[in-house]
Amino acid sequence: MKIEEICSVLNGELVCGSDKSQRDVTHAFASDLMSDVLTVNCSNLLLITGLANLQTIRTAEMSDIDCILFVRNKSVTPEMKKLAEELGMALITCPSTMFRASGELYRAGMKPLF
């Protein structure tokens, strides 16, 4: 699923990485627990989270995750955006809860990890 499709499905906004809207993401993993995120092994992965801070970006970096979806209208701070830009990541925000966002993306064809 392309990043622009994720935005379309969830009424989301690509707040960082506008040049990456055509990037393909095949799987998704939803968690607010960063140590959980560090256990996953998958390329082309979307991280769905309600945790919006610098460590979310750092954790994604360590996990080779290039795209993060922030749910529940969480704000992306300028520091988060700057770091994500340096790392070539795409950041999306959306108003949905994590449960709804995960459900809508699953229905649209996004694959779970397990």
Next chain:
Amino acid sequence: MSFEYRVTGGDFTHAGYASSQVKKMLKQLGVESTVIKRVVVCLYEAEVNIVAHAWDGIINVDLDTDTIVMKLTDNGPGIADIEQAMQKGFSTASPEVREMGFGAGMGLPNISANADIFVISSEPGVGTTLEITINLNSAAV
């Protein structure tokens, strides 16, 4: 090659900087991506542990063509029962640390699962030392 990084307790703004630098270096050296992932997961978990639990710490990274050895030494409260600390789910993290997405008692088990050799020692009231070794030429643990 040897590198040293200083880590400040409580400084979540810069937590992960050392791990990020090591990741970039290993990429430049052409190390296999699955090995890089294991190295940075170990180092990042350990770096966050210093930020979360200690007053300060030092990370020493020694690298040759075969292995990377990461030694993290902190000044902090130490760990009274290492066996207990290695159990999944055991944590003494503060609510502030948990709000950052950590402190669920998975850090040390994550390190153990990704390292080829993992040695931990600690003295309560003094600090904790982790020594993590990973073979750069093997993709799987």
